[in-house]
Amino acid sequence: MNKTELIAAVAEKTGMTKKDAERVINATLETVTASMVAGDKVQISGFGIFEVKAREARVGRNPRTKETIQIPATRLPAFKASKALKDAVAK
Secondary structure, eight states: OOHHHHHHHHHHHHOOOHHHHHHHHHHHHHHHHHHHHTTOOEEETTTEEEEEEEEOOEEEEOTTTOOEEEEOOEEEEEEEEOHHHHHHHHO
């Protein structure tokens, strides 16, 4: 399912127009993104937790030249599914 299909499905289930459903979905995604950029985690009961994980700086190796390189520290988005979501998908 892509974003367009998601918008259509939400509009159909809620009785909203596709434009209104698109605004709601875009606002939700923007809010989740802004919270994660700020370093906060977003917990949606029954769905899961969106959070930011820190990855430490480390030494890597270029497989072609075998040269050692420094890989900088970074922050990555992560999602942890709730038990309810895991159980629903497993059925």
